Amino acid sequence: MMQASRRLVLAGGLSLAAGAARPAPGLRAPPLTFVSNVLADYLQLLLFRLQRDTFPPFGPPGFAELPTLDELVSVPEAVASAGVTRYSALRGFIGEAFAGLPATRVARPRPRILCYSDHPPDLQAVQKVVAAGEPYFEPFKAYWEKSVRPAVQAQIDGWRQQDATFHPLRKVIDLQRLPLRAARLEVVAMPFHPSGSGNYTPPAIFSSLFEKPNLPWFLGHEASHLIWSEAVGTPFARQAEAAHLVQLAKAKKLDPEETMCLFMQAQISKACGLSKPDLKMSARVDAGPQRQLLVAMEDGWDGYLADAKRWPHLQTYVLEKTKAVVA
Numbered sequence: 001m002m003q004a005s006r007r008l009v010l011a012g013g014l015s016l017a018a019g020a021a022r023p024a025p026g027l028r029a030p031p032l033t034f035v036s037n038v039l040a041d042y043l044q045l046l047l048f049r050l051q052r053d054t055f056p057p058f059g060p061p062g063f064a065e066l067p068t069l070d071e072l073v074s075v076p077e078a079v080a081s082a083g084v085t086r087y088s089a090l091r092g093f094i095g096e097a098f099a100g101l102p103a104t105r106v107a108r109p110r111p112r113i114l115c116y117s118d119h120p121p122d123l124q125a126v127q128k129v130v131a132a133g134e135p136y137f138e139p140f141k142a143y144w145e146k147s148v149r150p151a152v153q154a155q156i157d158g159w160r161q162q163d164a165t166f167h168p169l170r171k172v173i174d175l176q177r178l179p180l181r182a183a184r185l186e187v188v189a190m191p192f193h194p195s196g197s198g199n200y201t202p203p204a205i206f207s208s209l210f211e212k213p214n215l216p217w218f219l220g221h222e223a224s225h226l227i228w229s230e231a232v233g234t235p236f237a238r239q240a241e242a243a244h245l246v247q248l249a250k251a252k253k254l255d256p257e258e259t260m261c262l263f264m265q266a267q268i269s270k271a272c273g274l275s276k277p278d279l280k281m282s283a284r285v286d287a288g289p290q291r292q293l294l295v296a297m298e299d300g301w302d303g304y305l306a307d308a309k310r311w312p313h314l315q316t317y318v319l320e321k322t323k324a325v326v327a
Helices: 006-018 038-048 075-082 087-097 123-132 134-166 168-176 215-227 242-251 256-271 289-299 301-306 314-326
Strands: 032-035 185-189 196-199 204-207
Touching: 032 134, 038 075, 038 087, 038 123, 038 134, 075 087, 075 185, 075 196, 075 204, 087 123, 123 134, 134 168, 134 185, 134 215, 168 215, 168 256, 185 215, 196 215, 204 215, 215 256, 242 256, 242 314, 256 289, 256 314, 289 301, 289 314
Parallel strands: 032 185, 185 204
Antiparallel strands: 196 204
């Protein structure tokens, strides 16, 4: 682990001095566990073929001709979380964990998002691609060790340092005023991931690699999704009027939860001193209902921080601001 730099320590002190959030009484922040998995990284590349400019291309003869998928199934994430390392174990593991395909998610026997796309593939299609890719895993391991491992390790070292210095999950929970029902949260570095994601069994968040590590940025987004989930948090739909307002928002192509997560990624990064204090996510999205909701949340934020009686938790705040935009 790298030692905390003077700049990081000073930034952490500044964020504390700013008093961005009062501790949420009785809400525990679970510890973070940092993970990488070469087999999961290979499956990410095999299934979706998202090469990265930061790495030399992986393209042994015949690899480009293998079948692929258009839908983002969560097989790589599940493999990373389960710690699967042997290719021979994949067929049985995928067959059990993803038996619910083509559903997007299942609640039993264990809650899990199976696919992040709207139209999931069937299980047979996934198994076909995985089976076809087996001969290329050994060459990928050699490629990963030489070209990918150093970047993955540097990202994880940076995340560990930022966690020790800033405690970003503690900040997320204090700002949300809602629990994350987990004994621990896995944080997984995935160099071929298209962006970021989360899942429930075990509770975990997954991210591509940043040019400079910024754990608070991606954790602020993905952990907020988990905190608003049925599986390990408190679903937004439980709030009075939420279901009705979500339908009104959907008609305007507005997703209140996703907008909240965009907002939180900026707030947590700013609270940790890794983004400029005047950063506004509303300036990064096109004009329309999502920008309106972001502006409303930004403009009222100091009031939310100061008045836990009016807004006991973030869902009540987002509900009020969504209502003003869509009703």
